[in-house]
Amino acid sequence: MSKHYETVIIFSPILSDEDLKKSVTKYTKLLSDHGANIVEERNWGLKQLAYPIQNKSNGIYYIIEYTAPGNSISKVEVEFRRDENILRFLTTALDKYAVEYNEKRRQGLVGKGKKTTETSQEVAS
Numbered sequence: 001m002s003k004h005y006e007t008v009i010i011f012s013p014i015l016s017d018e019d020l021k022k023s024v025t026k027y028t029k030l031l032s033d034h035g036a037n038i039v040e041e042r043n044w045g046l047k048q049l050a051y052p053i054q055n056k057s058n059g060i061y062y063i064i065e066y067t068a069p070g071n072s073i074s075k076v077e078v079e080f081r082r083d084e085n086i087l088r089f090l091t092t093a094l095d096k097y098a099v100e101y102n103e104k105r106r107q108g109l110v111g112k113g114k115k116t117t118e119t120s121q122e123v124a125s
Contacts, residue, residue, distance in 0.1 A: 002037070002067040004094040006102075009080065010059035010087045013046055023085060024062060030076055036068035040106060053087045065094075065102060 009027070011020060020043075028038055044061035053059065073091055080089045094102070104110045 002035075002069055004039075004065070004067050004099045005036075005073065005091055006063060006065045006094055006098075007076075007089060007091040009062045009064070009089045010049070010053070011062060012054075012085045012087055013056055013058040013060060015060060015085055019085070020060060020062070023083070024064075027076070027079070028064065030079060031064070031066055031068065031072070034068065034072035034075055036066045036072060039065045039067065040102070041065075049087075056087065059087050 011023065015023070024041065024043075028041065031038065040063075042063040042065075044063065046058055047061050049057055049059050077089070077091060080086050101110065
């Protein structure tokens with residue numbers, strides 16, 4: 001049975017855009033090969049870390065949301081651990097509320113780029 005997952009990967013800040021794209025393509029292909037269906041990919045870009053990791057104070061954050069069978073996650077995480085360009089990663093299983101929220105965010109109904117409805121525009125007038 002497939003579950004919804006979200007993996008946040010922090011890549012080394014010394015990666016070029018091209019190297020980052022190659023790494024992301026490698027891992028999305030690896031996920032797909034293990035039966036995952038990629039729902040969304042988001043590049044958050046270079047961010048300040050809360051504490052230094054491997055003597056680096058910045059990292060490139062990348063988020064992959066996907067559905068996959070549970071036994072495929074451990075296989076992919078082994079590859080994450082082997083990659084020297086990955087500072088940290090975290091995979092979480094999403095519950096129905098998180099899946100619903102992510103779907104609304106993709107539609108632009110929540111978050112910073114929130115779409116306004118006609119009723120809220122009329123109230124403001």
